Amino acid sequence: MDKVNEWLRHALPGHCAFCMGATQPGKPWCEPCVVALPWNLPACPQCAEPMTASDGKKECLCGACLSRPPSFVRARVPLRYEDEIALLVQRFKFSASPRAGNLLVALLEQALHRELGRPGACNVAWPDGLVSVPLHPRRARQRGFDQADWLASRLGKRLGVSCHRASRHRMTPSQRGLTSRERRANLRQAFSVPTALPARVALVDDVMTTGATLEALGQACLAAGAQEIEVWAVARTPKP
Numbered sequence: 001m002d003k004v005n006e007w008l009r010h011a012l013p014g015h016c017a018f019c020m021g022a023t024q025p026g027k028p029w030c031e032p033c034v035v036a037l038p039w040n041l042p043a044c045p046q047c048a049e050p051m052t053a054s055d056g057k058k059e060c061l062c063g064a065c066l067s068r069p070p071s072f073v074r075a076r077v078p079l080r081y082e083d084e085i086a087l088l089v090q091r092f093k094f095s096a097s098p099r100a101g102n103l104l105v106a107l108l109e110q111a112l113h114r115e116l117g118r119p120g121a122c123n124v125a126w127p128d129g130l131v132s133v134p135l136h137p138r139r140a141r142q143r144g145f146d147q148a149d150w151l152a153s154r155l156g157k158r159l160g161v162s163c164h165r166a167s168r169h170r171m172t173p174s175q176r177g178l179t180s181r182e183r184r185a186n187l188r189q190a191f192s193v194p195t196a197l198p199a200r201v202a203l204v205d206d207v208m209t210t211g212a213t214l215e216a217l218g219q220a221c222l223a224a225g226a227q228e229i230e231v232w233a234v235a236r237t238p239k240p
Helices: 002-011 031-036 063-067 083-095 098-116 137-143 147-159 180-186 212-223
Strands: 074-076 129-132 162-164 200-208 228-236
Touching (some): 074 098, 083 228, 129 147, 147 162, 212 228
Parallel strands (some): 129 162
């Protein structure tokens, strides 16, 4: 987190990354702006599906997780893909903006520290490894980089958690407009993990939409020896 803030202070010294106003010392944003971000609360603790205030009781699973539990046991996705966060993700993902990417890393890392404490703290269940959701090599070449790998490598260095690579075997068609069953079929056996994984891993992506991609990668991680899987993403797409 300190390295992220140092980079952001150098890029925009003393100015909030969202409103260009004054910041508190050592922060890349001002307090009103960070409070106003679309935080993903309440949400299902297992898949991070945004929930209504009446449904979002603590540790209350959504209907989908109760009827068809995913391969991952929890999802830590602090924000919703809306407003400022949607614009930030788009600048990072499609324009390869390092400033936008570093802000996303800082937001996710701050949320993880708030929820889990610091790596190495007693009785805190940090994962033993990170696995990013891989782009197909052809799509990565078209885009110029693999955004999930970019996020995971920087998080891993700052948190002291090792990164492990997965492979995507085929360019799957767009998931837009597909039902949940069609999405699962579209991604079946799309991923593999070539090396053995530690017992506890976190899957890393920029945006979690329905969770079908992460579910397919989670199955590949279980086949590679992982025993407990969670998901880390910056933002969750709300249902229409």
